[in-house]
Amino acid sequence: MGRQPHVLVVSFPAQGHISPLMKLSIQIAAHGVKVTFVTTEVEHAKFMETLSENFEEQSSITLVSIPDGVDEDARYDALKALEATETIRRVIPAYLADLIAEINQSDVDEKISCVIADISVGGALEVAKKMGLEAVAIWPAGAPCLALATQLPRLLQDEIINTDGTIMKDEPIMLSEDVPACAWSSSDIGWKSSHPIISKALLGFYSVVPMYAEFYDLILCNSVHELDSPLFKLIPKALPIGPLLFTNHAKTWPKDxxxxxxxxxxxxxxxxxxxxxxxxxxxxxxxxxxxxxxxxxxxxxxxxxxxxxxxxxxxxxxxxxxxxxxxxxxxxxxxxxxxxxxxxxxxxxxxxxxxxxxxxxxxxxxxxxxxxxxxxxxxxxxxxxxxxxxxxxxxxxxxxxxxxxxxxxxxxxxxxxxxxxxxxxxxxxxxRKSSIEGGSSFNNFKSFIEHIKSL
The missing domain is CATH 3.40.50.2000 (Glycogen Phosphorylase B;)
Structure with a gap:
């Protein structure tokens, strides 16, 4: 039996992150690629409740859960969000090296060659690179916010924002005058919160993009090129493959x-x-x-x-x-x-x-x-x-x-x-046109699958 391409997909443990990564995994598996999907034990249990029966068999996806290391008193306390997030970002990569080694030793024909990781747990990409694997990031939010995230170092250097994310001038941030989606005021910036601890935790979801840029070869985006074409000029390595939907794969729809x-x-x-x-x-x-x-x-x-x-x-x-x-x-x-x-x-x-x-x-x-x-x-x-x-x-x-x-x-x-x-x-x-044969997202995803199969 010939070698089957195998990717490990790693999600940050939150429903808004797990959902698009699972949709991506289903889409990848439908093209004959073996997928092992990893998230933490708590969120894994919640998400399983929404999936169809015999999901693993129908989707050809193996589900794996690992501990998140978060204390119970911090798990549901919004003011401990920074502490919990930092713990998760430290703990998940620590488990991955052993998990990858264990999988790769169990069957030489199904070795993992690529890790697709939620950029929110960017340490997983670093682990992949150090193990000689292809490292692909995925950004679960929108293209405007991804553009903002990639530009954080410049915004700090130019003193447009400070290290806490505060906008230093009484005017909106403009990344490009040609892109109306790239404008943010202090009232709608992505890390806005009335509490500084929560703001810092939210800012962390943006700062990991440039922080781990050296470790990923590509960053997938649940967006459509035609809606945001000027934006993608500001985002190195981005590949828009949206929309990611369950309804593209009827057998794996969540339970009605x-x-x-x-x-x-x-x-x-x-x-x-x-x-x-x-x-x-x-x-x-x-x-x-x-x-x-x-x-x-x-x-x-x-x-x-x-x-x-x-x-x-x-x-x-x-x-x-x-x-x-x-x-x-x-x-x-x-x-x-x-x-x-x-x-x-x-x-x-x-x-x-x-x-x-x-x-x-x-x-x-x-x-x-x-x-x-x-x-x-x-x-x-x-x-x-x-x-x-x-x-x-x-x-x-x-x-x-x-x-x-x-x-x-x-x-x-x-x-x-x-x-x-x-x-x-x-x-x-x-x-719709982007996702059918010949469309931009269709072609981007097709080339991505071909790349995975070539590894």
């Missing part, structure tokens, strides 16, 4: 839920889909305003609410809310998002603007109502609203609350806007 049957009962373009990702936290007051805003809009809605969505306790809704909206609402803890967004009854997407959600919405052509919470979500909001013009932003009052009236008004403005709908469909067409 009861929401598809519910959506089938509604007319085309009538349902407001509301979801805020895996980490957004809202106050009790904000949860109340969200509920009443959706009610006030008069539109059918599908609302995804994690058990830990409300700060300090399980999310609770106003008295009588469930009864009043029972005829036109479904509230659920989790959905297969790509399937929901692609359903013809969905009219718009009220989103936190995480990059995975952003790419899914752009690919499917759904208008956005943007409600960013932290990190790169603010940059993604600007990208959606000001660059691509496929959505609207929700504003906050002087107390930091988005009111029920703001929510209701913006929902109805968005779903009645033919201009935004047309923009969303135009972007969808660009993305």
């Amino acid at each position: 839920s009861t929401c598809s049957a519910w959506l089938d009962k509604h007319p085309a373009g009538s349902v407001v889909y509301v979801a805020f990702g895996s980490s957004t936290i809202a106050s009790a007051k904000q949860v109340e305003e969200l509920a009443l805003g959706l009610e006030l809009s008069g539109q059918p809605f599908l609302l995804v609410v994690r058990p830990d969505f409300m700060d300090g306790s399980t999310a609770r809704f106003p008295d009588g809310f469930h009864d009043r909206v029972s005829g036109r609402a479904k509230i659920i803890e989790w959905v297969p998002q790509e399937t929901v967004l692609a359903h013809p009854s969905v009219s718009c997407f009220v989103s936190h603007c995480g990059w995975n959600s952003t790419m899914e919405g752009l690919t499917i052509g759904v208008p956005f109502l943007c409600w960013p919470y932290i990190g790169d979500q603010f940059s993604n909001k600007n990208y959606i609203c000001n660059v691509l013009k496929t959505g609207l932003e929700l504003s906050k009052d002087e107390k930091g609350i988005t009111s029920r009236h703001e929510i209701s008004s913006k929902i109805n403005t968005l779903i009645s806007s033919d201009v935004i709908k047309a923009k969303a469909l135009h972007v969808k067409d660009i993305v």
